[in-house]
Amino acid sequence: MDFTGKVALITGGTRGIGLAVGRMLAEGGADLILNYKSDAGNAEEIARELRDATSRRVEAIPADMRRPEQIKAMFERIRKEWDRLDYIVPNAAFGTMGRTERMGIMSWDATYEINVRSVMICAKEAAPLLRASRGAICAISSIGARVAFQEYAAIGSSKAALESLVRYLANELTPDGVAVNAVAAGPVDTRVINWFRNPEAVHRFARLHSTVGRIGTVQDVARVVVFLLSDEARWIVGQTITADGGVTLGVNFEDWLRKTGNDPDHPQEP
Numbered sequence: 001m002d003f004t005g006k007v008a009l010i011t012g013g014t015r016g017i018g019l020a021v022g023r024m025l026a027e028g029g030a031d032l033i034l035n036y037k038s039d040a041g042n043a044e045e046i047a048r049e050l051r052d053a054t055s056r057r058v059e060a061i062p063a064d065m066r067r068p069e070q071i072k073a074m075f076e077r078i079r080k081e082w083d084r085l086d087y088i089v090p091n092a093a094f095g096t097m098g099r100t101e102r103m104g105i106m107s108w109d110a111t112y113e114i115n116v117r118s119v120m121i122c123a124k125e126a127a128p129l130l131r132a133s134r135g136a137i138c139a140i141s142s143i144g145a146r147v148a149f150q151e152y153a154a155i156g157s158s159k160a161a162l163e164s165l166v167r168y169l170a171n172e173l174t175p176d177g178v179a180v181n182a183v184a185a186g187p188v189d190t191r192v193i194n195w196f197r198n199p200e201a202v203h204r205f206a207r208l209h210s211t212v213g214r215i216g217t218v219q220d221v222a223r224v225v226v227f228l229l230s231d232e233a234r235w236i237v238g239q240t241i242t243a244d245g246g247v248t249l250g251v252n253f254e255d256w257l258r259k260t261g262n263d264p265d266h267p268q269e270p
């Protein structure tokens with residue numbers, strides 16, 4: 001896909017899925033604004049590496065997505081120094097794992113502030129630029145928005161709110177030529193897996209329950225995001241597309257048969 005002349009902002013864009021999206025967009029010709037929270041050394045190194053590899057304009061801009069004033073300052077800088085924005089990928093996320101009855105109110109609030117409120121602020125700040133470029137937004141959600149995983153209530157419910165926000169933003173912005181969609185990812189091999197009490201169990205879960213038989217890669221998700229940003233996807237409006245290797249299709253039937261003492265290779269006639 002050709003993104004020559006486009007400018008993309010990716011929140012939390014200096015590692016994981018966000019970085020994979022940025023890499024694909026830059027390889028397709030886009031210039032990049034990579035937002036990060038605090039690790040300036042890593043962010044500057046990533047920006048330099050992408051500039052060298054793609055010859056695109058790539059800039060890392062710090063802003064904590066929990067702080068509205070920092071988000072506004074980032075957009076002030078984008079308006080002043082870039083004066084153009086075609087795509088935003090709200091990807092930055094935070095999550096406190098734990099059962100709801102033990103969840104601290106501050107942790108719950110932080111999860112919603114970063115995963116939902118920051119997306120509203122970004123969309124609000126970006127809207128005039130996106131209208132001018134007839135651009136696109138593609139947010140990153142999680143399959144935990146629609147199924148209930150253990151100890152995932154804060155993140156899962158915040159992502160459900162994000163998916164709803166995506167529908168409302170699409171309703172408001174699509175008539176002005178701005179596409180808004182999301183991708184709900186299944187388990188992907190990034191450092192987020194370490195938020196779980198037992199990271200190896202997440203890998204096992206993915207191997208067992210993905211019909212593809214493996215955990216996702218950052219590229220598995222990034223490819224869908226990049227398509228949803230492209231002009232080719234303009235008939236998709238306000239949707240959340242699942243990219244989870246089949247994890248939410250249902251139980252792994254063969255595994256279930258084995259666990260119940262049946263041999264899936266030699267089924268018995270009833």
Ligand SMILES: NC(=O)c1ccc[n+]([C@@H]2O[C@H](COP(=O)([O-])OP(=O)(O)OC[C@H]3O[C@@H](n4cnc5c(N)ncnc54)[C@H](OP(=O)(O)O)[C@@H]3O)[C@@H](O)[C@H]2O)c1
Pocket residue numbers: 011012013014015016017018035036037038039063064065066090091092093094114140141142143184185186187188189190191192193
């Ligand atoms: N990996 C999975 O299994 C999985 C599954 C479903 C959905 N997702 C979603 O995929 C997205 C990317 O996650 P990932 O797996 O790629 O994890 P990751 O590598 O940890 O990336 C998360 C990014 O979010 C940024 N971030 C966190 N808090 C921030 C804040 N307050 N302000 C600005 N940036 C902040 C981080 O920036 P710093 O490095 O600067 O802190 C980091 O770049 C998230 O929306 C996540 O919910 C992931």
